[in-house]
Amino acid sequence: MVWFKVWGTAPAGALGPLNITYGSDSDSRDGAFENGEFKATLPLRDDAL
Numbered sequence: 001m002v003w004f005k006v007w008g009t010a011p012a013g014a015l016g017p018l019n020i021t022y023g024s025d026s027d028s029r030d031g032a033f034e035n036g037e038f039k040a041t042l043p044l045r046d047d048a049l
Contacts, residue, residue, distance in 0.1 A: 001041055001042070001043060001044060002041065002042045002043075002044050003039070003040075003041055004020075004022045004031075004038070004039070004040045004041070004042075005037070005038070005039050006020055006033060006037065006038040007036060007037040007038075008036065009036055018032070018033035019031070019032060019033070020032070020033055020038045020040075022040055022042075023042065027042075029042075
């Protein structure tokens with residue numbers, strides 16, 4: 001399993017809605033940064049380098 005975690009703070013409205021792009025070169029995904037954090041998991045492929 002691969003874990004992606006992003007956290008932080010910013011003044012309200014300073015950055016607008018934040019989207020997080022994560023994954024690999026061949027499987028790019030989007031997630032939302034909400035309430036000061038973002039978390040996602042992906043399975044680790046057996047043939048991953």
